[in-house]
Amino acid sequence: MSFPTNFCWGAVASAYQIEGAWDADGKGPSVWDTFxxxxxxxxxxxxxxxxxxxxxxYREDVALMSAMGLQAYxxxxxxxxxxxxxxGKVNAAGLGFYDRLVDELLAAGIQPWVTLFHWDFPYQxxxxxxxxxxxxxxxxxxxxxxxxxxxSDRVTHWMTLNEPQCFIGxxxxxxxxxxxxxxxxxxxLLAGHHALLAHGRAVEVIRERAKRKPIVGWSPAGTIxxxxxxxxxxxxxxRLATRSIWPDGVWNNRWxxxxxxxxxxxxxxxxxxxxxxxRATKADMKTIHQxxxxxxxxxxxxxxxxxxxxxxxxxxxxxxxxxxxxYLWSQTPQALYWGAxxxxxxxxxxxxxxxxxxxxxxxxxxxGRVHDQVRIEFMIAYLLQLRRALAEGVDVRxxxxxxxxxxxxxxxxxxxxxxxxxxxxVTQKRTLKESAHWYREVIQTNGQxxxxxxxxxxxxxxxxxxxxxxxxxxxxxxxxxIKDIASHLRxxxxxxxxxxxxxxxxxxxxxxxxxxxxxAGELLRQPGMTIDDVAERSGFSDxxxxxxxxxxxxxxxxxxxxxxxxxxxxxxxxxATAGIPQSRNPRSSV
Ligand code: IFM
Numbered sequence: 233m234s235f236p237t238n239f240c241w242g243a244v245a246s247a248y249q250i251e252g253a254w255d256a257d258g259k260g261p262s263v264w265d266t267f268x269x270x271x272x273x274x275x276x277x278x279x280x281x282x283x284x285x286x287x288x289x290y291r292e293d294v295a296l297m298s299a300m301g302l303q304a305y306x307x308x309x310x311x312x313x314x315x316x317x318x319x320g321k322v323n324a325a326g327l328g329f330y331d332r333l334v335d336e337l338l339a340a341g342i343q344p345w346v347t348l349f350h351w352d353f354p355y356q357x358x359x360x361x362x363x364x365x366x367x368x369x370x371x372x373x374x375x376x377x378x379x380x381x382x383x384s385d386r387v388t389h390w391m392t393l394n395e396p397q398c399f400i401g402x403x404x405x406x407x408x409x410x411x412x413x414x415x416x417x418x419x420x421l422l423a424g425h426h427a428l429l430a431h432g433r434a435v436e437v438i439r440e441r442a443k444r445k446p447i448v449g450w451s452p453a454g455t456i457x458x459x460x461x462x463x464x465x466x467x468x469x470x471r472l473a474t475r476s477i478w479p480d481g482v483w484n485n486r487w488x489x490x491x492x493x494x495x496x497x498x499x500x501x502x503x504x505x506x507x508x509x510x511r512a513t514k515a516d517m518k519t520i521h522q523x524x525x526x527x528x529x530x531x532x533x534x535x536x537x538x539x540x541x542x543x544x545x546x547x548x549x550x551x552x553x554x555x556x557x558x559y560l561w562s563q564t565p566q567a568l569y570w571g572a573x574x575x576x577x578x579x580x581x582x583x584x585x586x587x588x589x590x591x592x593x594x595x596x597x598x599x600g601r602v603h604d605q606v607r608i609e610f611m612i613a614y615l616l617q618l619r620r621a622l623a624e625g626v627d628v629r630x631x632x633x634x635x636x637x638x639x640x641x642x643x644x645x646x647x648x649x650x651x652x653x654x655x656x657x658v659t660q661k662r663t664l665k666e667s668a669h670w671y672r673e674v675i676q677t678n679g680q681x682x683x684x685x686x687x688x689x690x691x692x693x694x695x696x697x698x699x700x701x702x703x704x705x706x707x708x709x710x711x712x713x714i715k716d717i718a719s720h721l722r723x724x725x726x727x728x729x730x731x732x733x734x735x736x737x738x739x740x741x742x743x744x745x746x747x748x749x750x751x752a753g754e755l756l757r758q759p760g761m762t763i764d765d766v767a768e769r770s771g772f773s774d775x776x777x778x779x780x781x782x783x784x785x786x787x788x789x790x791x792x793x794x795x796x797x798x799x800x801x802x803x804x805x806x807x808a809t810a811g812i813p814q815s816r817n818p819r820s821s822v
Pocket of ligand 1: 246249587634
């Protein structure tokens with residue numbers, strides 16, 4: 233298997249971008265509520281007041297996650313929903329929403345991953361100086377305590393801050409994001425220092441108060457650089473760029489990552505920022521430097537780098553017509569491989585891809601379906617790069633697609649659609665996009681479904697191997713063996729087996745068995761399927777053989793697996809209304 237058995241497949245969204253209900257049940261305003269109410273900040277004056285109305289429709293949304301087969305959902309908690317004034321009184325109704333959401337997720341077998349801060353800073357605290365106020369880390373710690381006390385009997389996965397580079401850089405330096413400040417560098421870095429302290433304080437709070445052993449991380453978003461060619465010189469230059477601090481802003485990895493992981497600001501950063509750097513005490517750095525269990529990476533794109541004459545990094549322009557997203561972000565799947573690799577090399581922590589995805593102008597077609605093939609191609613390419621990182625020993629624990637559903641894309645409003653689920657913002661109708669159906673198969677096969685593209689992605693793969701992968705995927709329900717494939721390819725079975733092993737580093741018969749078992753797993757989830765049916769439709773000669781192989785690979789009998797994973801009737805009905813293709817229905821799939 234190319235992905236480890238405990239690899240976590242999920243999707244992610246954030247409170248302000250989907251919840252709506254901006255003032256419901258005692259919620260206080262956040263800086264995003266006030267920022268969007270002023271003209272000129274957001275495309276077409278749009279706001280997140282209603283967004284996806286997830287606050288009221290979370291049950292339907294969890295059922296969609298279930299129909300998609302998500303194993304985990306990364307959500308964020310709105311600070312001012314829990315504490316309307318940011319500190320002091322806790323709003324029981326606001327906290328109650330997350331309580332219900334977590335219960336609903338767990339009932340659907342979906343693991344909640346909770347982010348404490350995804351940019352919606354309480355407005356009342358902004359009036360008291362926001363992140364510039366030295367009390368801000370304590371405010372955050374108290375808020376974190378309220379959330380942890382309420383949810384940690386069920387939630388085990390926690391993230392503190394999402395993308396400090398963004399909410400400090402765009403919110404406090406360029407002013408494009410709330411709270412819309414254009415501060416000078418010393419204040420920008422001071423606000424950032426307080427945010428880092430808030431991270432440390434929150435990790436302490438989680439570790440001290442959590443009722444179940446917590447797994448804690450964070451989700452920064454520094455720029456990723458990848459080598460333009462795989463020459464040792466270009467690789468070194470890209471590594472250097474990924475570790476560098478540039479004077480023109482805070483979009484780097486190390487100013488943020490080093491204090492968290494090593495307990496000090498990087499020397500290069502102190503040199504580059506000079507007098508603008510905050511005066512950090514030893515005690516500050518100790519607070520920021522808390523042990524974390526994983527390093528979250530939000531990676532969407534990267535910049536290609538070539539080695540200059542003296543080995544220094546030089547940006548390599550992309551060729552004209554290079555694929556881009558609606559944001560005009562370049563589609564650079566290598567960023568996922570090199571990003572995970574370089575950041576693990578640097579910080580030596582397990583990696584979780586906490587956000588990756590693309591925006592487009594997806595729409596519901598005349599057939600009622602959303603044909604977002606571009607997103608599927610994007611995900612294939614990026615996930616194959618992640619698979620490459622895993623194959624080379626990079627410890628990647630999970631992947632979260634940004635985003636679960638189309639949502640409010642900050643200063644861009646609803647122009648960008650990032651979701652696996654299409655949302656009609658007038659009627660609030662949800663439609664699973666083709667990418668959601670496709671992702672479901674990737675999840676169900678634990679990434680095995682990607683194998684059929686691996687050969688195409690790798691030009692060095694000989695034709696016999698490519699065609700074998702295609703043959704296996706296309707005929708998985710039939711009882712074929714290696715001899716059949718060899719005769720289809722007009723070659724000797726031993727030659728085929730040798731070539732396959734040489735290029736795929738795995739045994740062909742093992743590959744076929746695992747592909748059959750992955751397919752069987754998908755069928756077992758469908759209501760009305762007997763184990764005999766599944767054995768037959770997965771190409772096994774009999775039930776006993778099927779059960780034996782299934783148990784060996786999955787660690788459970790098909791019956792046990794079916795009990796645990798069979799889709800609920802609600803999820804199945806919803807999948808049908810949301811457009812799960814007919815062929816997904818096992819009764820019509822053969
Ligand atoms: O929508 C954002 C998200 O809030 C943070 N990461 C990047 C996404 C796409 O811009």
